[in-house]
Amino acid sequence: MAKDSKTQFAILGVLTFGPQSGYAIAKFCREVVGFFWSESFGRIYPQLKQLHAQGLVRKRDQTGSGRKKTIYSVTAKGRRVLEEWLKEPTSHQPARNETLLKVFFGAEFPTELSTNQLSALVEAQTEMLKVLKGIEQQVETMTEFSEQQRLHFGMTIRLGILVAQARVKWARECLAILKLESNNGNTP
Amino acid sequence: MAKDSKTQFAILGVLTFGPQSGYAIAKFCREVVGFFWSESFGRIYPQLKQLHAQGLVRKRDQTGSGRKKTIYSVTAKGRRVLEEWLKEPTSHQPARNETLLKVFFGAEFPTELSTNQLSALVEAQTEMLKVLKGIEQQVETMTEFSEQQRLHFGMTIRLGILVAQARVKWARECLAILKLESNNGNTP
DNA sequence: AATTGCATGTAAGGAGTTACATGATTAA
């Protein structure tokens, strides 16, 4: 079980930022690393159980005032396991890109189909860019994180920005090329 | 069945480039669109069966000289289904990025762990860049494809190049920042 | 009083990879 899944490492990693409940781990994934990582409840809770059985996390029931919940923290063993993973080479297998597939097959159909997809991409990535730049500005003020954590968080945001910019640049280039094409080809 | 899977469209799309056997479809996926899409035998053969049952592809047994095989081609109905999909909006949900996760969690560990990951990324993406630029140069000579097909194929390669360049630029930026950090921080 | 958010889990099902199984043809 869990031969290739990275969920265990995602959980251990989030817990190095501080003890958390399962619910808070999911929230952290969604709100902080959501633009490059996702984890669902359906994986987090069973995985926490397993991590506990392996001695990689510690459980503490919080029964005082407010809601009762189980707070997890990473053990020394858990930290070592996470560190081993951080040392491992990462496979850079390209992910499936649905837009590229559509643009590729667009060769056999009216140009409009491709330009619509490209325009939608420009719009979506421009919006994404706005969001990421907003976060980038706010990183310095996130005092819930340490200096190091802010630095590393900022770096991840930065890649998001550069890639989004590359996509926008690409889509505009393609739109320009396809516009030329249709002007030349459709009225002989 | 097949509620979210794009395999059916990938197959239909490849078949618009010409009639093919299931094996040849897999080969096409691997060799032509492999850097942004993947399909395995385990999905292609069952999906072809289903596409045939739906009347989206046509079967023709080739029993003449050479190996016997089944050649599939896309029907008019199949073309319409593919076109509908090309018109549909594409969700731009960011994929999981393992390197970013490692760099993010690297905040809690020796800087070396992050720099190793970043260096490996530079290396891998530089290599990828070399491959893609090679393909880009060859696109014009691929006479097995039409003018339009070469144009659209070239566009997909172009995004690969721009994104790989963005990643290399990013990783170098990060390496420079982390080098400064360790020079300032480790010897007070 | 009602809604939103916190909190924890399970179950079902889809998507996809990999391994297995089989065999023919072709090139080295």
Add this chain to the structure above:
DNA sequence: TTAATCATGTAACTCCTTACATGCAATT
């Protein structure tokens, strides 16, 4: 002759999302 490639499929298994189920606490 032996390895590689062509060719077709199935089975097992993992990963992951989504839906379901439940209930309390805080906010409006």
